[in-house]
Amino acid sequence: MPRYRIATIPGDGIGVDVTVEAVKVLNAVLPDIAWTEFDWSCEQYLRTGAMMPEDGPRQLADFDAILLGAVGFPGVADHISLWGLLIPLRRAFGQYVNLRPVRLLPGTESALRGRTADDLDILIVRENSEGEYSAIGGTHNPGRPDEFVVQESIFTRTGCERIIRYAFEQARGRDRKLCSATKSNGLIHSMPYWDSIFERIAAEYPEVETRQMHVDALAAEIVLHPDRLDVIVGSNLFGDILSDLAAAVTGGLGLAPSGNINPARDAPSMFEAVHGSAPDIAGRGIADPVAQILAGAMMLAHLGESAAAAAVDRAVCDVLAEGAVRTPDLGGTATTAELGTAIAERAAALVTR
Ligand code: NAI
Ligand code: MG
Numbered sequence: 001m002p003r004y005r006i007a008t009i010p011g012d013g014i015g016v017d018v019t020v021e022a023v024k025v026l027n028a029v030l031p032d033i034a035w036t037e038f039d040w041s042c043e044q045y046l047r048t049g050a051m052m053p054e055d056g057p058r059q060l061a062d063f064d065a066i067l068l069g070a071v072g073f074p075g076v077a078d079h080i081s082l083w084g085l086l087i088p089l090r091r092a093f094g095q096y097v098n099l100r101p102v103r104l105l106p107g108t109e110s111a112l113r114g115r116t117a118d119d120l121d122i123l124i125v126r127e128n129s130e131g132e133y134s135a136i137g138g139t140h141n142p143g144r145p146d147e148f149v150v151q152e153s154i155f156t157r158t159g160c161e162r163i164i165r166y167a168f169e170q171a172r173g174r175d176r177k178l179c180s181a182t183k184s185n186g187l188i189h190s191m192p193y194w195d196s197i198f199e200r201i202a203a204e205y206p207e208v209e210t211r212q213m214h215v216d217a218l219a220a221e222i223v224l225h226p227d228r229l230d231v232i233v234g235s236n237l238f239g240d241i242l243s244d245l246a247a248a249v250t251g252g253l254g255l256a257p258s259g260n261i262n263p264a265r266d267a268p269s270m271f272e273a274v275h276g277s278a279p280d281i282a283g284r285g286i287a288d289p290v291a292q293i294l295a296g297a298m299m300l301a302h303l304g305e306s307a308a309a310a311a312v313d314r315a316v317c318d319v320l321a322e323g324a325v326r327t328p329d330l331g332g333t334a335t336t337a338e339l340g341t342a343i344a345e346r347a348a349a350l351v352t353r
Helices: 014-029 042-048 056-060 078-092 157-172 190-202 215-224 236-249 290-302 306-322 336-350
Strands: 004-011 033-037 065-070 097-103 121-127 137-140 148-151 177-182 209-214 231-234 257-261 269-273
Touching: 004 014, 014 033, 014 065, 014 290, 014 306, 014 336, 042 078, 056 078, 065 078, 065 290, 097 157, 097 236, 121 157, 121 236, 157 177, 157 190, 157 231, 177 190, 177 215, 177 236, 190 209, 209 215, 215 236, 231 236, 257 290, 269 290, 290 306, 290 336, 306 336
Parallel strands: 004 033, 004 065, 065 269, 121 231, 177 209, 177 231
Antiparallel strands: 097 121, 097 257, 137 148, 257 269
8 A cells, every 4th residue: 555645737838847857756765655647737728628627626635645747838828727727726625825935955046146045044925715816806898998807805814814823833933033925005905904913913922023014125125135034924916926036036946846735634735836837948858847846845744754855855955066967047957857866866865764
């Protein structure tokens, strides 16, 4: 009997290239995983008119976790790929936390001058189930001069409380500093509400030092003073934008992992790179697999396999630090598969079973 049953959805573009490498690395540290692949993608959409079958969530419900590549490809509108697969899965499985650790990895260079690994170690906790990403709204009077669109945001008490509390718990286990992203000067209903819940929950965690910053100023803070930041909590939209920014100022999108977490553990959590399907480099064997491999390590940690997770993390750091095998985004000439294999071999040597 395999210890874990994991579903993979490689998806589109480089999602396919990097998922193969993550599976290779995880097999090297934990041989008793049973993998089941689902070919849900934009290609499937063009063939069948749906990104996944109607009972897609039910097909995945009994797996221990899901490893997702990326979805999106030219010819299929991005809102179709996102709302046809990623968002329904996040919501069906109660994955209300999107966890995005951003670190400067050894042997890689920050886009910021003079910054070292000590300065850049941030955990972004993004709300993953409501907020600005809502389907409520519509286009009115289409095609007429008085045409207009409405896009609503949803901030529920339950949704705000649980994500903010989760962020405080994370901060308590790290440097005990939590910054909340707001924009209460512009969004005069949702953000003051978010802020009031943040302040109320902050009172339960006196040991955590808190700040509330407007998201624009916080974006600048990530660039100018990343060393002052530890955990950041933000709404769905703010967390999304800040994590791409934070990933870009560290080693780039090719290195940033994420987890869609169901903290109640009553449905599978889903792990993926922050980056998308990168059609500009897809199929050329040059995508950096590190983000997806680190997403795999987050999955192992979530499953309680902390030794295996640590071995993968350490293998990534060692191989990057040595610098002999690097993909083009890091200034090297190695292929996706060569870097994946180097990390898999190192991880296998490090793991203590
Ligand atoms: P992207 O993240 O796919 O690419 C942005 C840039 O970063 C590109 O120049 C790409 O070549 C580079 N890049 C990304 N990952 C890389 C890696 N592992 N190694 C080397 N270079 C890498 O974002 P973009 O171009 O905005 O979106 C492309 C498609 O991906 C769209 O259809 C979008 O909707 C979709 N997407 C899907 C996501 C998901 O499935 N979770 C998340 C973000 C975008
Ligand atoms: Mg994003």
